Amino acid sequence: MTDSATVPAMMGHSHALSGVVGWMAVVPLVQGTEFLGLSFHLGPGEIIAGSLVCAGAALLPDVDHKSATVTKTYGKATEILSDILSWAFGGHRMGTHSFFFAVLMGVVVQALALWSELAVQIFVFLLIGIALQGLGFGMDKNRTASGIINALGTAAITLTLYSVGVNYTWLGLAVAFGIVLHFFGDMITKMGVPIFWPFWKKRFGQGQGFATNGPVEQKVVTPLLTIGVIIGSIYLFDWPNILPDH
Numbered sequence: 001m002t003d004s005a006t007v008p009a010m011m012g013h014s015h016a017l018s019g020v021v022g023w024m025a026v027v028p029l030v031q032g033t034e035f036l037g038l039s040f041h042l043g044p045g046e047i048i049a050g051s052l053v054c055a056g057a058a059l060l061p062d063v064d065h066k067s068a069t070v071t072k073t074y075g076k077a078t079e080i081l082s083d084i085l086s087w088a089f090g091g092h093r094m095g096t097h098s099f100f101f102a103v104l105m106g107v108v109v110q111a112l113a114l115w116s117e118l119a120v121q122i123f124v125f126l127l128i129g130i131a132l133q134g135l136g137f138g139m140d141k142n143r144t145a146s147g148i149i150n151a152l153g154t155a156a157i158t159l160t161l162y163s164v165g166v167n168y169t170w171l172g173l174a175v176a177f178g179i180v181l182h183f184f185g186d187m188i189t190k191m192g193v194p195i196f197w198p199f200w201k202k203r204f205g206q207g208q209g210f211a212t213n214g215p216v217e218q219k220v221v222t223p224l225l226t227i228g229v230i231i232g233s234i235y236l237f238d239w240p241n242i243l244p245d246h
């Protein structure tokens, strides 16, 4: 079970948390700027939506693994997708762990965003479902209840974001960014990542860092990422204007 060649690297919740923290960290850097013709004006809705999109995207590369969070999220649908993608991208921790995959997904999602508002809402819904699954919502021991809680939470969040009119012009970039964050997570847990696949199959970060779900990840990385989410939430949101007056 602990064969490093077959288990997914860093735990799902660490990857998902790194997506949340990563998005919160870049918001102040990109706020009010223009990039690739997109202008970034990120309000509370965009910050929350971006955090969850990034968290979901940070789980996507492990779709090439049978027991990964993302593969299990939507049952047969994601299991079949996993089989197709791991075949197309050369097996576990190969093509889906490359900049090629990150850019490809970013471009596809950005095209989706330009094409259809409805497609965006559906994609965001699916990605938030993956994010919540990764962050550990629901109960592991009862899969049916867990699935229902996850679906309700995902629907509530997606509808709320829709009702506040979140602008998703940044969607493709957030997806690509979340995927790249996954590579760092794998690399710091000793898992080599072939980031330049298919051009150069060298695995970067192999054998460096700390053990997957070992004491460092459990006692240092996860708490630090959690603190990062709290600090980001305090710093990024204009709380006096969000909270109702008393």
Ligand SMILES: [Zn+2]
Residues within 6 Å of the ligand: 008, 009, 061, 062, 093, 097, 182, 186
């Ligand atoms: Zn991975």
